[in-house]
Amino acid sequence: MNAQAAKPVATTAHTRPLVVMDHVTKKFSNGTLALQDMSLTVCGGEFLSLLGPSGCGKSTALRIIAGLGGVSGGSIDWPSSRINSKGLPEGDISFVFQEPTLMPWQTVFGNVYLPLRLRGVTQKAAATPIMEALSAVGLGDFANAYPRELSGGMKMRVSIARAMVTKPRLLLMDEPFAALDEITRQKLNDDVLDLWRKTGITVIFVTHSVFESAYLSNRIVVMKARPGRVHADFPLVTASERDALYRSSEDYRQACEKVSAMLLEAMGDAPEGH
Numbered sequence: 510m511n512a513q514a515a516k517p518v519a520t521t522a523h524t525r526p527l528v529v530m531d532h533v534t535k536k537f538s539n540g541t542l543a544l545q546d547m548s549l550t551v552c553g554g555e556f557l558s559l560l561g562p563s564g565c566g567k568s569t570a571l572r573i574i575a576g577l578g579g580v581s582g583g584s585i586d587w588p589s590s591r592i593n594s595k596g597l598p599e600g601d602i603s604f605v606f607q608e609p610t611l612m613p614w615q616t617v618f619g620n621v622y623l624p625l626r627l628r629g630v631t632q633k634a635a636a637t638p639i640m641e642a643l644s645a646v647g648l649g650d651f652a653n654a655y656p657r658e659l660s661g662g663m664k665m666r667v668s669i670a671r672a673m674v675t676k677p678r679l680l681l682m683d684e685p686f687a688a689l690d691e692i693t694r695q696k697l698n699d700d701v702l703d704l705w706r707k708t709g710i711t712v713i714f715v716t717h718s719v720f721e722s723a724y725l726s727n728r729i730v731v732m733k734a735r736p737g738r739v740h741a742d743f744p745l746v747t748a749s750e751r752d753a754l755y756r757s758s759e760d761y762r763q764a765c766e767k768v769s770a771m772l773l774e775a776m777g778d779a780p781e782g783h
């Protein structure tokens with residue numbers, strides 16, 4: 510393991526831990542050991558990208574962080590959340606999947622209403638937060654449209670609005686833009702960054718794309734293949750704004766190179782300590 514890179518990123522006095530995975534192991538009932546000894550602390554305000562070889566356990570880790578899957582060993586804690594009687598965090602974590610998973614029989618408004626409806630919020634009381642969430646993703650004029658009338662990128666925006674409508678503190682995104690064309694993907698990258706800056710939300714973003722992770726994140730965690738665990742954990746600090754200019758900067762090229770080298774190392778394709 511690259512000892513320097515694997516050092517956990519230091520937290521500051523301003524950022525409280527939202528999630529603490531402590532030596533987590535996950536073994537599925539069929540015997541697959543997906544995670545072993547995975548430790549990760551995520552603090553408020555971070556934009557963390559999680560990368561790693563296919564099947565290394567990124568989605569499994571994300572599901573555990575969301576409280577959607579138990580651990581077989583070690584522990585998971587949400588120190589800043591209200592914990593319910595099942596020991597799970599309540600209300601302040603949202604998930605965006607690769608598929609937008611919209612209800613085709615509901616309008617955009619109806620789809621974004623879902624999480625509030627499940628909490629017993631009336632449609633009248635939900636109208637303002639729904640319209641705010643739609644405006645934040647540029648879909649203020651599409652509240653009455655049906656999913657079949659939307660492009661792939663617009664469907665994903667609805668999915669993001671649905672995740673944001675409850676004003677979560679932590680947004681988990683599992684390869685959300687992998688199925689989109691490059692230009693749409695870049696636009697959505699900018700939109701998510703904009704949401705992150707404006708709301709101060711914490712984001713954990715699973716991606717296979719070195720370029721995407723280097724563009725979006727202020728922290729990169731690279732996992733090693735199976736059983737999954739943290740191979741490298743480092744900040745990505747840049748003097749410039751993340752924008753179109755950044756994409757052609759030397760800063761960005763160097764960030765991509767670093768992430769790429771860590772990924773190759775995690776896959777065993779480069780000598781340790783690269």
Ligand SMILES: Nc1ncnc2c1ncn2[C@@H]1O[C@H](COP(=O)(O)OP(=O)(O)OP(=O)(O)O)[C@@H](O)[C@H]1O
Binds near residue numbers: 542543561564568
């Ligand atoms: N419910 C399950 N039951 C048994 N094995 C599972 C289950 N879910 C995942 N796995 C296995 O656990 C390992 C990790 O899977 P996971 O989907 O977390 O990896 P990943 O890094 O997200 O993969 P990818 O990059 O391909 O999306 C894989 O070998 C997968 O087959």
